[in-house]
Amino acid sequence: MSPKRIVIADDHQILRDGIKALLLAMDDVTLVGEAANGSELIDLINRTTTDLILLDIRMPVMDGIEAAKIIRGKGYQMPILVLSMFDDFNFYDALLDIGVNGFLLKESGYNELSIAIKSALEGRAYFSPELMLKLLRSKKQETSIKVTERERELITLICKGFSTNEIAKQLNRSISAVEKARAELLVKTKTPNSTALAVHAIKHNLVNLSDI
Template sequence: MSPIRVFLADDQALVRSGFRMLIGAEDDLEVVGEGADGAETVREVRRTPTDVVLMDIRMPVMDGVEATRRIVAEGLPTRVLVLTTFDLDEYVFSALKAGASGFMLKDARPEELLNAIRTVAAGEAVIAPSATRRLLDHVLPTLPTSPEGVDHRLDVLTDREREVLTEIAAGATNAEIATRLYMAEGTVKTHIGRLLAKLQVRDRVGLVLFAYETGLVRRI
């Protein structure tokens, strides 16, 4: 199996060097490039096959939010894992809305960062239930709200899919959803895959935002 290709985007050379050493020590990961600002990162990722970008938020020329938006908008098969110093950074939530697949603190333990890279490369989102709730607290006030009544974007979903989506929006894990809805965890994963395909969103973060935008789950 080919190693996961990781691109490092950070304006501090020392930080990039540390990440390169950490990632380079793993057999299943490899660093394929580095960028010191968002514009350089977008340019390089366009021509360098990349699975995951470790994206710093605050960079010169172009910040990590705009770089994430451009990478996602171009439909590249590249996922973005945002790195930040503060877990409640407003720019983090902007990056998630732009299509990032999750975020990690820069002071996370090495094994947590490595596992997050693998998780994102596998198509999942690195958003723990507690972080999902913080995401809702900070992002929901800025989201457009569907007018009272039924949002017809929900019409493509079965009743069971709506139940699963509601649980995801509440921050439940797959295991918790399986317990609450009396189904196997594998079945939960199948439903999530169908939700992603039907709603044309990239990951769990997108499902959470969709559930609230459409009014399937109401803000408290």
């Protein structure tokens, strides 16, 4: 099997070099390009076969939000993992609406980067545990949405990053039943994807911290 092709977009060369060093130690992935801003990234994506993008939010010329919007607008569906700082929460809703697949702390080490990349490549949402804890400890938002216990179980497993197949096994349900239930939750919570659903659930106290 050919290695998965990864692109990094970040304006800090030191950070890109650090991630490159981690990627070199991983099996089945290869770095095929680097960009220092969103404009360079779009040019790179247009001429390079890419399986996954590691994307910074704050960059000169064009930031990560605008770049992600253009990439999705062009029809590219490769996973996008956002390289995040602790104070980037204000940007998350916009990025989730665009359709990113997860958030990873910039200072993450080998193990977390490996898990995040594997999750995204397998079509699963990924949210850094440290960022999740930060979000959980922030001020909760009120909501009128009510979820059943079965829905709460499903959301909890989504927050943990389990795939559809894994969730089906955990809940002893068919894959189609899990997909249907998740689709209904997306409509119910007005969220575009599993990553957005997980963030929404945490913000609005739809899952228990002790269960994640």
